[in-house]
Amino acid sequence: MTAEKVAAERPQTLTELFTLARENLKEKGQDRQMPSGSNYLASSEANRRLLDSVFMEPKFLDPVQPDTSLTLFGARMKTPAFCSALSKPGQFTDEEMADLVRGMGNAGSMMMLGIGGSEMLQLAIDTGAPVVKMVKPYRETELIYTKVKDAESRGCVAVGIDIDHFYGTYRDGRSTRADTFSPKQMDEIRQAISLTKLPFMLKGVLSLADAQKAIDLGASAIAVSNHGAGSFDFGVPAIVALPALAEAVGDKLTILVDTGFRTGNDMFKALAFGAQGVGFATQILLAASAGGAIGVEEFIGFVTGELKRTMAITGCADLSAIDRSLLIASPEVRKWW
Numbered sequence: 444m445t446a447e448k449v450a451a452e453r454p455q456t457l458t459e460l461f462t463l464a465r466e467n468l469k470e471k472g473q474d475r476q477m478p479s480g481s482n483y484l485a486s487s488e489a490n491r492r493l494l495d496s497v498f499m500e501p502k503f504l505d506p507v508q509p510d511t512s513l514t515l516f517g518a519r520m521k522t523p524a525f526c527s528a529l530s531k532p533g534q535f536t537d538e539e540m541a542d543l544v545r546g547m548g549n550a551g552s553m554m555m556l557g558i559g560g561s562e563m564l565q566l567a568i569d570t571g572a573p574v575v576k577m578v579k580p581y582r583e584t585e586l587i588y589t590k591v592k593d594a595e596s597r598g599c600v601a602v603g604i605d606i607d608h609f610y611g612t613y614r615d616g617r618s619t620r621a622d623t624f625s626p627k628q629m630d631e632i633r634q635a636i637s638l639t640k641l642p643f644m645l646k647g648v649l650s651l652a653d654a655q656k657a658i659d660l661g662a663s664a665i666a667v668s669n670h671g672a673g674s675f676d677f678g679v680p681a682i683v684a685l686p687a688l689a690e691a692v693g694d695k696l697t698i699l700v701d702t703g704f705r706t707g708n709d710m711f712k713a714l715a716f717g718a719q720g721v722g723f724a725t726q727i728l729l730a731a732s733a734g735g736a737i738g739v740e741e742f743i744g745f746v747t748g749e750l751k752r753t754m755a756i757t758g759c760a761d762l763s764a765i766d767r768s769l770l771i772a773s774p775e776v777r778k779w780w
């Protein structure tokens with residue numbers, strides 16, 4: 444089969460991409476490809492509902508030519524869509540995970556890698572994609588320090604810790620990993636940051652108090668995230684927390700966001716509320732099931748294409764032009780912002 448024929452038979456829409464993913468997963472006997480996160484998913488669902496209540500005023504005449512490129516952690520990217528921290532799910536081999544990372548690199552984006560050893564990290568870095576290592580809040584603090592140093596020595600562009608996973612996922616009345624993870628004290632994080640020259644990110648920041656502490660600790664970035672509702676069901680939804688955090692500390696910290704973002708228009712709204720990059724996790728896993736690196740590249744292409752289209756008709760020639768003045772929130776949610 445020629446390369447053109449293969450390309451012509453690949454999915455042409457997001458629906459086709461995910462239909463293919465589900466067919467492939469079914470073939471492997473895996474109907475449920477994503478962890479459910481938690482019992483209630485309240486924050487995730489609120490993120491979705493609120494995102495769906497914000498609109499943009501289009502100006503169809505004289506659209507601009509948008510440029511979606513940016514620099515994040517020193518890496519040049521073609522899109523503000525990145526892969527939020529992912530630990531390799533059980534049904535993915537190391538090679539399949541590396542292929543997912545390769546897709547992110549091919550798309551001109553960035554990968555954040557969660558739980559996993561040095562070998563997996565090296566495979567990811569060897570794809571050439573910019574990789575951020577996200578270290579868990581291990582109960583054994585020395586392990587955090589070892590992993591931070593390992594990330595730097597292997598060539599990650601940044602490193603961080605998901606402070607919100609303090610006892611793992613809370614599900615069915617109990618924390619799944621309370622034996623492995625624990626809440627971290629300022630001194631422990633300060634020590635981790637002092638061990639590396641890499642930009643350091645705290646993931647799971649939803650309050651001004653934590654954002655202020657991130658600055659005090661010398662972190663350079665925060666991810667405003669509900670961890671897909673995997674840590675605290677009723678944490679303030681990321682899209683509600685984002686604008687106030689961006690306004691208060693956006694000049695001192697790089698601000699990323701994730702949880703519940705699904706489309707290019709979602710990305711536009713997050714950028715308008717002050718995020719510099721928008722993380723996708725479950726969608727990218729699903730896209731990888733639709734064709735490995737190619738499926739992932741296609742997914743990033745779809746959402747970036749939609750972002751571009753919206754930028755064109757809202758008069759945004761580059762990402763810095765996207766701001767809150769372009770958003771119109773429905774009356775019932777306006778009080779949030």
Ligand SMILES: Cc1cc2nc3c(=O)[nH]c(=O)nc-3n(C[C@H](O)[C@H](O)[C@H](O)COP(=O)(O)O)c2cc1C
Nearest residue numbers: 527528529530557558605670671702703723724725
């Ligand atoms: C399979 C899987 C593994 C994940 N592993 C990590 C991890 O190791 N560290 C972390 O900070 N977040 C992890 N997350 C959470 C994601 O980074 C992200 O915060 C969450 O899934 C919300 O984004 P989404 O709505 O696009 O999925 C994981 C998510 C999934 C689905």
